[in-house]
Amino acid sequence: MKRVEGLGACPLGIGCWALGDAKMWGDQDEKAGVDAIHAALDAGIRFFDTAPAYGGGTSEEFLGRALAGRHEEAVIATKVSRADLAPRDLRRSCEASLRRLGTETIDLLQVHWPNWEVPLEATVEEFARLREEGKIRTFGVCNFGPKDLGDWLKEGGAQTTDQLSYSLLARGIEKEIVPLLLENAMGVIAYSPLLQGLLTGKFSSPEEVPPERARSRHFSGDRPMARHGEGGCEELTFATIDRLRKCADAYGMEMGAMSLAWLMQQPAVRIVLVGVRSRQQLERNREALSIRLDEEQIHELDEVTRPLLEAMGSEADIWGSPSRMR
Numbered sequence: 001m002k003r004v005e006g007l008g009a010c011p012l013g014i015g016c017w018a019l020g021d022a023k024m025w026g027d028q029d030e031k032a033g034v035d036a037i038h039a040a041l042d043a044g045i046r047f048f049d050t051a052p053a054y055g056g057g058t059s060e061e062f063l064g065r066a067l068a069g070r071h072e073e074a075v076i077a078t079k080v081s082r083a084d085l086a087p088r089d090l091r092r093s094c095e096a097s098l099r100r101l102g103t104e105t106i107d108l109l110q111v112h113w114p115n116w117e118v119p120l121e122a123t124v125e126e127f128a129r130l131r132e133e134g135k136i137r138t139f140g141v142c143n144f145g146p147k148d149l150g151d152w153l154k155e156g157g158a159q160t161t162d163q164l165s166y167s168l169l170a171r172g173i174e175k176e177i178v179p180l181l182l183e184n185a186m187g188v189i190a191y192s193p194l195l196q197g198l199l200t201g202k203f204s205s206p207e208e209v210p211p212e213r214a215r216s217r218h219f220s221g222d223r224p225m226a227r228h229g230e231g232g233c234e235e236l237t238f239a240t241i242d243r244l245r246k247c248a249d250a251y252g253m254e255m256g257a258m259s260l261a262w263l264m265q266q267p268a269v270r271i272v273l274v275g276v277r278s279r280q281q282l283e284r285n286r287e288a289l290s291i292r293l294d295e296e297q298i299h300e301l302d303e304v305t306r307p308l309l310e311a312m313g314s315e316a317d318i319w320g321s322p323s324r325m326r
């Protein structure tokens with residue numbers, strides 16, 4: 001029997017968005033992606049996250065193919081889009097995900113984004129029915145702020161996880177959401193932990209960042225794909241990356257692995273969900289599992305990133321303004 005309650009023993013999980021959404025991330029070499037997933041399994045990394053929204057189901061299909069013959073080793077998390085939260089749509093979405101993933105049970109089915117027009121009570125009841133029928137092992141949420149989490153708990157939603165954007169460059173969840181999750185014995189699945197590659201140091205200036213990855217509030221609202229309309233803080237973001245790189249050099253580690261290790265040591269974090277597109281990226285990110293930052297290093301990284309945290313504020317939605325979270 002798989003350990004779903006603990007979401008697997010390893011704190012590192014693999015995000016499969018980029019493996020099946022060419023429009024957002026560019027073409028993916030199938031063999032390199034499958035190789036990355038097999039290398040993860042071989043290293044004891046068992047948690048894989050995807051969504052019907054990633055490439056309109058392409059990412060789920062990719063994961064299903066990559067896990068052929070190894071489904072039993074994996075803990076599979078997928079999502080239901082905000083447009084599909086009414087009971088009948090939720091059931092249809094879940095069944096389509098099961099088919100694409102080539103499995104009989106989804107380990108963790110998550111609400112992708114809240115939809116304030118659909119009564120949460122009915123969604124929670126349908127999740128519970130799917131669990132009784134064995135189609136899902138458990139369920140949870142993504143992108144739920146304090147108000148939605150409160151409603152979720154009131155309606156009897158599972159006290160599992162809230163998947164949120166969390167990284168050294170995006171710490172908006174720390175003030176309100178993390179304390180609430182801890183109070184309710186829930187945890188964070190941290191997404192975009194490298195801020196879509198920025199924390200690997202692969203871009204040396206804001207101008208190098210392609211439009212698809214410059215949609216967050218770190219970047220100017222004038223960027224072609226941005227929807228937030230804010231001024232952004234591009235200079236401060238890149239000055240912070242420079243300072244983080246210096247810290248990593250001084251500690252004798254790669255900035256990406258250091259960033260993942262910092263996250264794994266945050267109190268509410270259960271899984272750090274990193275996107276990888278090749279075995280090489282997997283191997284580099286896996287280094288984080290052998291890093292234990294000491295208290296002084298954690299404190300230094302907190303302080304280096306504090307000015308950016310203050311500039312970005314405690315808003316947890318890094319993409320939208322107005323926020324799609326509450």
Ligand SMILES: NC(=O)c1ccc[n+]([C@@H]2O[C@H](COP(=O)([O-])OP(=O)(O)OC[C@H]3O[C@@H](n4cnc5c(N)ncnc54)[C@H](OP(=O)(O)O)[C@@H]3O)[C@@H](O)[C@H]2O)c1
Nearest residue numbers: 015016017018142191192193194195196197274275281284
């Ligand atoms: N619930 C939600 O609303 C939500 C939102 C966003 C993401 N997610 C989940 O979280 C997962 C991870 O987030 P993310 O993919 O947005 O961002 P991320 O994990 O911060 O960045 C992943 C990207 O960074 C690059 N990268 C990773 N490791 C690298 C390395 N060692 N060296 C160089 N480049 C490296 C790769 O892209 P390139 O090789 O193309 O540079 C990779 O696709 C997603 O796959 C998805 O499952 C959930």
